[in-house]
Amino acid sequence: MGIVNQDNITDVVIGSLGQHGTITDREREIATGIIKHMHAFIKDVKLQHHEFLAACDYLARAGQLCDDNRQEFILLADILGIEVLVDMMTNPVEGNESESTVLGPFYRENPPVLPKGASTIQKHFDNEETAYFEGYIKDESGNGIAGVTIDVWEDAPNGVYENLDPDQPEYNLRGRFETDENGHYAFVAVRPVPYPIPDDETAGELLRFMGHHPNRPGHMHFIISKDGYRPLISQIYDADSDWLENDSVFAVKQSLIGKFKTAAKELGTDLHFEFDFVLKEGAAAQAVAAE
Numbered sequence: 263m264g265i266v267n268q269d270n271i272t273d274v275v276i277g278s279l280g281q282h283g284t285i286t287d288r289e290r291e292i293a294t295g296i297i298k299h300m301h302a303f304i305k306d307v308k309l310q311h312h313e314f315l316a317a318c319d320y321l322a323r324a325g326q327l328c329d330d331n332r333q334e335f336i337l338l339a340d341i342l343g344i345e346v347l348v349d350m351m352t353n354p355v356e357g358n359e360s361e362s363t364v365l366g367p368f369y370r371e372n373p374p375v376l377p378k379g380a381s382t383i384q385k386h387f388d389n390e391e392t393a394y395f396e397g398y399i400k401d402e403s404g405n406g407i408a409g410v411t412i413d414v415w416e417d418a419p420n421g422v423y424e425n426l427d428p429d430q431p432e433y434n435l436r437g438r439f440e441t442d443e444n445g446h447y448a449f450v451a452v453r454p455v456p457y458p459i460p461d462d463e464t465a466g467e468l469l470r471f472m473g474h475h476p477n478r479p480g481h482m483h484f485i486i487s488k489d490g491y492r493p494l495i496s497q498i499y500d501a502d503s504d505w506l507e508n509d510s511v512f513a514v515k516q517s518l519i520g521k522f523k524t525a526a527k528e529l530g531t532d533l534h535f536e537f538d539f540v541l542k543e544g545a546a547a548q549a550v551a552a553e
């Protein structure tokens with residue numbers, strides 16, 4: 263500890279860590295990193311006091327927006343590419359396992375449990391293109407895994423998720439499916455369309471501050487889970503969608519892009535999308551970290 267000046271302030275603050283209470287090695291590592299990088303950032307941009315006060319006011323307003331339907335800080339982290347980077351640190355791709363990407367704010371627990379091949383569509387739109395989605399969930403050796411739970415959700419053809427649209431039925435375009443004895447999954451849904459993430463309030467302020475747009479390419483969300491395997495939170499992307507190379511939340515991975523094809527007549531849909539996923543044996547990353 264000591265009297266501070268511009269040169270020693272960072273070392274003085276880091277030196278205070280754990281002086282008046284026990285902290286874990288991980289807490290020390292994270293606190294040291296925050297102090298070091300924040301101080302470097304402030305010196306780098308020569309942050310002025312009125313800018314600091316504006317940032318405090320901004321964060322206070324973001325906090326006031328948070329409720330069960332809106333988690334503003336995740337949204338801000340997404341706009342800054344933070345959530346996707348944290349996900350890549352948490353779930354590094356090893357071997358041939360499928361890539362994960364951000365969960366996003368629109369997942370709902372306990373979607374309707376539907377039989378293989380069923381439709382998630384509860385309301386039709388004039389501009390919809392129906393699609394038959396199917397594929398295999400495999401282990402790293404290429405064997406199909408039976409009894410895998412698959413939650414899927416997407417926006418409607420008007421670009422809005424059901425829970426944000428009073429004109430859509432509850433849980434429209436959401437479902438929970440299970441793979442059959444060969445690891446095969448299938449369901450009917452619509453071709454997801456590009457949509458803007460919420461761009462009002464502080465999320466919109468950040469987008470404008472960055473001179474960026476709010477749009478995401480068309481994508482279907484997946485959570486794929488089975489005991490004994492690492493759960494996979496991911497999305498598949500329409501290769502022909504706008505915004506694929508300029509996603510507002512930087513979540514597109516090359517390996518998650520697939521192609522909608524015209525469906526064979528017997529499928530009964532306009533389009534057909536085939537996509538396989540590979541799960542890695544193991545437990546959830548959080549459980550592994552806690553061991």
Ligand code: BEZ
Nearest residue numbers: 340365366367368459511
């Ligand atoms: C989404 O894909 O649903 C999403 C992801 C990040 C921020 C907003 C939306």
Ligand code: FE
Nearest residue numbers: 366368481483
């Ligand atoms: Fe989404």
